Amino acid sequence: MDKNFAARRRRDLIIAAVLAGLAALAPLFVKDVYVQNILILTLMYAALSQSWNILSGYCGQISLGHALYFGIGAYTTELLFTKFGVLPWFGMLGGGMIAAVIAMGLGYPFFRLRGHYFVIATIVIAEIGLLLFQNWEWAGAAMGITIPIRGDSWLKFQFLRTKLPYFYFALGLCCLAWFVTWWLEDSKWGFWWRAVKDNPEAAESLGVVVFNSKMGAAAVSAFLVAIGGAFYAQFLAYIDPESVMGFQFSLLMALPAVLGGIGTLWGPVLGAAILIPMTELTRSYIGGSGRGVDLIVYGALIVAISLALPQGLVSLFSRSKAKSQVKGATR
Amino acid sequence: MGLLYGLIAVGLALIFGLMDVVNFAHGEFLMIAMYVSFFLFAFFAIDPLLSAPLVAAALFVFGAVVYLLIVRFAMRAKANAGMVQIFSTFGLAIVMRGLAQFFFTPDYRSIPQSWLGGKTISVAGIFLPEPQLVGALVSILAFAGLYFFIHRTDFGRALEATREDPGAVALVGIDKNRVFALGWGLGAALVGLAGAIMAVFFYIYPDVGASFALIAYVTVALGGFGSVFGAFAGGIIVGLVEAVTALVLPPSLKSVGIYAVYLLVVFIRPRGLFGSM
Numbered sequence: 001m002d003k004n005f006a007a008r009r010r011r012d013l014i015i016a017a018v019l020a021g022l023a024a025l026a027p028l029f030v031k032d033v034y035v036q037n038i039l040i041l042t043l044m045y046a047a048l049s050q051s052w053n054i055l056s057g058y059c060g061q062i063s064l065g066h067a068l069y070f071g072i073g074a075y076t077t078e079l080l081f082t083k084f085g086v087l088p089w090f091g092m093l094g095g096g097m098i099a100a101v102i103a104m105g106l107g108y109p110f111f112r113l114r115g116h117y118f119v120i121a122t123i124v125i126a127e128i129g130l131l132l133f134q135n136w137e138w139a140g141a142a143m144g145i146t147i148p149i150r151g152d153s154w155l156k157f158q159f160l161r162t163k164l165p166y167f168y169f170a171l172g173l174c175c176l177a178w179f180v181t182w183w184l185e186d187s188k189w190g191f192w193w194r195a196v197k198d199n200p201e202a203a204e205s206l207g208v209v210v211f212n213s214k215m216g217a218a219a220v221s222a223f224l225v226a227i228g229g230a231f232y233a234q235f236l237a238y239i240d241p242e243s244v245m246g247f248q249f250s251l252l253m254a255l256p257a258v259l260g261g262i263g264t265l266w267g268p269v270l271g272a273a274i275l276i277p278m279t280e281l282t283r284s285y286i287g288g289s290g291r292g293v294d295l296i297v298y299g300a301l302i303v304a305i306s307l308a309l310p311q312g313l314v315s316l317f318s319r320s321k322a323k324s325q326v327k328g329a330t331r
Numbered sequence: 332m333g334l335l336y337g338l339i340a341v342g343l344a345l346i347f348g349l350m351d352v353v354n355f356a357h358g359e360f361l362m363i364a365m366y367v368s369f370f371l372f373a374f375f376a377i378d379p380l381l382s383a384p385l386v387a388a389a390l391f392v393f394g395a396v397v398y399l400l401i402v403r404f405a406m407r408a409k410a411n412a413g414m415v416q417i418f419s420t421f422g423l424a425i426v427m428r429g430l431a432q433f434f435f436t437p438d439y440r441s442i443p444q445s446w447l448g449g450k451t452i453s454v455a456g457i458f459l460p461e462p463q464l465v466g467a468l469v470s471i472l473a474f475a476g477l478y479f480f481i482h483r484t485d486f487g488r489a490l491e492a493t494r495e496d497p498g499a500v501a502l503v504g505i506d507k508n509r510v511f512a513l514g515w516g517l518g519a520a521l522v523g524l525a526g527a528i529m530a531v532f533f534y535i536y537p538d539v540g541a542s543f544a545l546i547a548y549v550t551v552a553l554g555g556f557g558s559v560f561g562a563f564a565g566g567i568i569v570g571l572v573e574a575v576t577a578l579v580l581p582p583s584l585k586s587v588g589i590y591a592v593y594l595l596v597v598f599i600r601p602r603g604l605f606g607s608m
Binding site: 005044062064109113114115116117120121123124126127128131132134135158211247251258259262293294295297298299300301302304306307310 | 353364401402405413414415417418419421422423424425426427428429430432433448543548549556579585586587590591593594597598601602603
């Protein structure tokens with residue numbers, strides 16, 4: 001193992017621990033509910049984007065249909081909770097597992113496709129899911145499900161008086177997604193994925209089972225996204241197909257990773273930390289007119305960042321580091 | 332209807348397939364075309380059928396400008412080229428929707444009285460709505476014209492050559508940016524044509540493009556990237572599948588049939604029906 005690489009990984013872990021510690025203290029200073037809300041959403045999107053990044057960034061299989069897994073997580077949890085009284089914690093795990101199984105089931109035919117054909121297939125499958133849920137009477141159809149209030153406890157994962165527990169859960173999920181990525185980066189899976197992304201034929205000839213490694217990435221990615229969906233449903237206490245499975249979620253998961261740096265460890269967190277507060281602030285400060293000015297600003301920023309920094313914001317920090325890594329790799 | 336999908340799709344096919352660039356703002360191009368058509372009608376009382384060439388010309392300019400201002404730079408990206416294209420055009424789509432809301436308000440508009448609106452014609456005992464029929468005719472003409480243009484003229488050859496190898500093309504004195512700007516203009520002009528016809532029988536509002544964009548992508552991919560004829564065939568198939576699904580399933584599920592057929596086709600033939608890539 002390259003010494004530089006090991007040192008970088010240790011440093012990443014320390015930075016992450018410090019950041020998580022600081023974030024955990026944030027509620028001591030931030031009492032404003034509106035700001036807390038933004039923090040929770042930022043952490044959630046960071047976690048989602050980190051999970052998306054595993055399949056699309058590291059393994060290179062660009063999916064714009066992850067809203068499907070997000071929705072499955074949300075719906076599994078809430079259907080079990082409202083119809084059968086199953087605690088959200090079990091629903092969350094169940095939703096994650098169902099999403100992972102579906103991701104692998106879909107992967108079987110999907111991973112034969114390449115490029116645009118694959119991307120469009122992922123969009124289409126999420127869209128089919130959305131339409132089916134909109135027409136599924138038992139699951140509330142287009143009206144959705146309002147989550148009944150069953151008390152204020154960690155057991156039922158409902159909190160009425162304060163948003164802080166949601167904040168800590170989102171922080172935990174974000175740390176989990178980050179840690180899984182960190183851990184996988186140095187595992188044989190991580191190396192396989194990057195090989196598959198760069199050159200599937202070469203990887204195959206060196207003994208990487210391309211198909212299995214794509215399946216692995218899809219399962220991990222879908223599982224984590226579904227947990228995020230379950231959290232979002234409990235947090236909003238109301239879900240409908242459009243608001244948990246719409247195409248915009250697939251994009252919102254991808255955007256932070258793309259803006260921050262796709263296929264990098266820090267990209268999704270950095271992207272979410274900038275993008276989500278920006279989205280929320282433009283929406284509430286200039287969006288009030290209802291005349292679309294917030295959309296103009298938001299869209300223009302996306303165009304500007306994606307054109308100016310194709311490798312994401314991370315490339316600003318690590319330009320010199322990236323060079324030394326390339327040297328290390330060629331040695 | 333299928334032929335109109337085909338017309339929307341063929342503009343996209345030109346951009347998407349022949350130049351290998353993803354355009355996520357294609358639906359918004361359609362929206363703009365419909366508004367242009369609407370305002371020409373509202374202010375100058377020009378019937379959408381007459382104004383269609385004007386709309387196409389306006390969109391031609393718009394498409395070329397979008398290429399020169401944004402896409403040119405997106406194509407230059409060395410890393411993550413696909414993602415840069417997706418998100419820069421997606422950002423553009425959001426801006427365009429915002430601008431439409433700002434200037435045109437989110438109200439639904441329609442063109443109340445046109446030469447064609449609401450009229451039907453009977454062919455061998457079957458009643459067909461006139462606007463759709465004219466749309467179909469225009470689509471077929473546009474397809475024939477485009478097919479000729481791509482395969483028989485110097486410009487068409489230049490376009491294909493530029494995609495294959497921009498470097499070599501530069502050596503024989505073809506300006507890559509000029510060729511691609513013209514290609515984008517042409518793609519947008521075709522959408523303009525489709526938008527002008529659709530303005531007659533669809534409501535016009537800032538988000539109207541989104542509902543057609545996905546179907547257009549599916550149509551292009553179904554036919555296969557890089558093939559104008561594929562997009563045409565894809566359009567007809569999509570139109571037929573939609574009509575059949577609407578008979579079997581509730582109307583809210585009519586798109587499911589289209590998506591299912593797409594998945595089925597690419598599972599059997601991962602390049603689309605007539606795709607070369």
